Amino acid sequence: MKPLLFELAAAPGVAAALCERAGCERGEIESRSFPDEESYVRLISHVGERDVVLLCTLDRPDPKLAPLLFTAAAAREQGARSVGLVAPYLAYMRQDRAFEPGEAITSATFAKLLSSQFDWLVTIDPHLHRHRSLAELYSIPAIAMSGSEAIGAWIRREILRPVVIGPDEESGQWAGEIAERAGAPMTVIMKTRSGDRSVQLDSTALDEVSDGNPVIVDDIASSGETMIAAVKRVRERGFPAPTCVVVHSIFSGDAYTRLLNSGLARMLSTNTVAHPSNEIDVSGALADGVARALRSV
Numbered sequence: 001m002k003p004l005l006f007e008l009a010a011a012p013g014v015a016a017a018l019c020e021r022a023g024c025e026r027g028e029i030e031s032r033s034f035p036d037e038e039s040y041v042r043l044i045s046h047v048g049e050r051d052v053v054l055l056c057t058l059d060r061p062d063p064k065l066a067p068l069l070f071t072a073a074a075a076r077e078q079g080a081r082s083v084g085l086v087a088p089y090l091a092y093m094r095q096d097r098a099f100e101p102g103e104a105i106t107s108a109t110f111a112k113l114l115s116s117q118f119d120w121l122v123t124i125d126p127h128l129h130r131h132r133s134l135a136e137l138y139s140i141p142a143i144a145m146s147g148s149e150a151i152g153a154w155i156r157r158e159i160l161r162p163v164v165i166g167p168d169e170e171s172g173q174w175a176g177e178i179a180e181r182a183g184a185p186m187t188v189i190m191k192t193r194s195g196d197r198s199v200q201l202d203s204t205a206l207d208e209v210s211d212g213n214p215v216i217v218d219d220i221a222s223s224g225e226t227m228i229a230a231v232k233r234v235r236e237r238g239f240p241a242p243t244c245v246v247v248h249s250i251f252s253g254d255a256y257t258r259l260l261n262s263g264l265a266r267m268l269s270t271n272t273v274a275h276p277s278n279e280i281d282v283s284g285a286l287a288d289g290v291a292r293a294l295r296s297v
């Protein structure tokens with residue numbers, strides 16, 4: 001029998017693409033809040049002894065977490081052979097150490113929690129920095145797929161003489177892969193963060209790439225400050241207005257509007273998180289990850 005896929009949260013079209021490409025059948029679920037804001041979940045489709053796939057992107061994760069865990073538990077209680085999680089954006093990856101004494105290391109706790117409830121996990125470009133792989137955090141098979149191929153292909157197709165720029169050291173891993181796929185030169189700017197919304201960028205590295213059309217790529221835009229500062233530095237160095245691309249368009253508060261007004265040419269993202277900037281489809285990569293995960297159960 002085909003695996004049963006329940007959609008809890010995803011960009012439009014992702015669930016359908018996964019069903020088509022990874023051979024899943026769409027399950028029907030009812031999920032809502034009681035007046036007191038506790039969660040109610042009902043799996044309407046019959047689970048039986050099937051493999052179950054929950055699709056839930058985890059931007060703004062806290063309100064999504066309770067319904068997600070209840071759905072996983074309900075699937076198991078109803079006989080599921082396995083329960084996997086597809087989280088196109090995987091939350092709580094950035095607090096991977098205590099920067100100040102006493103801080104909770106949320107990446108580790110979140111990974112333990114998900115590992116205790118799911119048989120496998122598939123995501124796109126998790127923010128791996130001090131950890132080299134998800135296996136260092138997750139005790140279940142955790143597959144990290146990449147949006148770089150789709151982003152690189154988009155740049156190759158749409159931008160004449162592109163120059164790929166990573167706005168900080170951590171972005172180097174994505175910028176490098178994307179530049180390779182796009183057949184473009186690349187450089188990485190150095191960033192110092194002094195607060196949630198405060199970053200300083202040293203753009204000396206831009207001297208390494210003399211001309212071309214700048215494409216700033218990062219894994220996440222959250223407050224948008226990193227991208228806004230990078231746009232500023234790129235313009236100061238005399239480059240044309242840059243195209244900005246992120247894998248995960250989190251955009252808290254008015255970040256998107258401020259970024260659009262910062263002097264860029266265009267802002268794009270992949271569809272790991274539903275957002276008006278979504279232009280690059282990564283559901284193919286997700287489907288490949290799901291097919292691989294299902295083969296392992």
Ligand code: R5P
Nearest residue numbers: 170220221222223224225226
């Ligand atoms: C940081 O290390 C990431 O790669 C992103 O640069 C960062 O998360 C972006 O955050 P913000 O939009 O708040 O500057």
